[in-house]
Amino acid sequence: MLLTPLDGITLQTKIAANAHAMKRWLGKAEVVLGNHSDRLNAINIFPVADGDTGTNLYLTVRAAVSALDESPVAVTESGNDVGAVLSKAGQAAMEQARGNSGTLFAVFLCAAAEPLAGKTRLGAPLLATALNRAQIRAWSALSEPVAGTMLSVLEAAAHAAQRVDAEQDGDDSNHALGLSLDAVVEAAYQAVLRTEDELAQLQEAHVVDAGGVGMLLVLDCLRSAVLGEELQDEMLDNLHGYKLQDPHIHEHMPADDGVEVMCTISLSPLNAAILRQRLDEMGDSVIMSQVGGARNDDDDDDESPMEASYRWRVHVHVPDPAPAVELIRSLGEPSDIAVSQLALPRHDSDLPRHDPDLPRHDPGQPQHDY
Structure with missing residues (x-):
């Protein structure tokens, strides 16, 4: 176990799971995905080794955050409606989604928002319901869903939340929410590790799935924003291909003409x-x-x-x-x-690197209106 579940010693006053916490979650995810874009791009081999999963996730999350920044009314006049905030962010993410990973993140966010509509606080039972709705919607959005991807990570996270909710008998306390978030991130981490054995392409390249790692980071940001705890960077130490010195796995692969x-x-x-x-x-x-x-x-x-x-x-x-x-x-x-x-040359100068106190940088991705 990487995580130590919450016990009675945890300061409950640190836990905040309202609409403002959801904004903090997405803002934190934007920064983290910006900082990790290069490594996510470096291990991106499925479904296409085009080296843009990190960039696509970052740009999609950034669209969600920008929508909330441009319209703070989502929090101030909705009665701190958790679902309203995530729905607004999800709609913006969906409209501006980039790539497979960004589109699935947008699906995840929109679906998770649905059972939270009208709720002023995220509790363990609602978290379980929201994650289950999200993973079902994400699997159904794809014509040919594949295990060993972001989908598997979402599914594992949802099952972990449901298990904790059942064990806690529907307890809506901060303590139960902390237990659930711990379990969600741990399950997501274990699912990321398994991706390497679930997909032949990943096994051959000796890497884990890039989209799965991205979703793990997003879920860890949720845990961090709600519990007021640090991100768990140690989770990434054992992920194959994720060290800074590791090369981009697709550097010597033939270009995809699609x-x-x-x-x-x-x-x-x-x-x-x-x-x-x-x-x-x-x-x-x-x-x-x-x-x-x-x-x-x-x-x-x-x-x-x-x-x-x-x-x-x-x-x-x-x-x-x-x-x-x-x-x-x-x-x-x-x-x-x-x-x-689908295949574009990647250079370090093209990728976002973020510090929470620095201005945002748009790495972009060449696109053409048609």
Whole structure:
């Protein structure tokens, strides 16, 4: 065990699990992911060895934080609604998600916010419910979910929270929340270690999954923000490929000529199913997740759920963007279509390095509007 579960000695006054703590969590995650972007990029080999998992996670979390910074009303006028804060952050993350990892983080955040709506405090029972909702939604967002990835880490974290909640018989105290957060991070850490044996690509490269490590960092930031404790950097010491002196594993790999296409589009459930099926035939790494609720553009109260329009965030890897974009446009009017090369040269100067007291730096990633 890396973690020492809370006991009666822990100062309960340190624990804060309200809406302000959720803002601190995401702000801390932005800084940590910025500092770890280079190492996450260095071990990024699945589903594509394109060396951008760290950058994509950082940029997506930054979008969530910026949305809260630009509109503090989410905290001050929502009655300190934990769900409202995370929902606002999640919607911004979803609209500006980058890559597989960023999209799945946005799915995680939006889904976790749902059972927290109207709640002023995160307790152990709610944490278990939120993490379980998030891991189910993340698995279902992918057309072909794969174990040994961020998905497995989320699943392990959710199961740990459920186990503690059952053991504590639904106790809503700060003590139970501390126990749950300890267990969540420990389970996530163990799941990260297992990823190397769960995916042949990771085993061959002798590294753990980059997205899984990113989610571990995010969950440790949650624990740190709520419990008022330091981040557990010692967790990273035994992760294969994660030492600063370790090379980027894809430096000598052949370049992938494919591209990543992302957009947001309003579709009926039927057209969304059609789009997913055809994108599956056209490429891989298909992720489709709903953004917000139904939109009834005609204000027709009698409109059936199958006729209602929903906003979707769409992500796919394809050899050529033109057919994918044509398909998307044949079903609706997409916004924010972005096409990015899957394999790009990475240099230290391109990557974010953060100190909490320093201004933010945008590493960027070349993208092209289409």
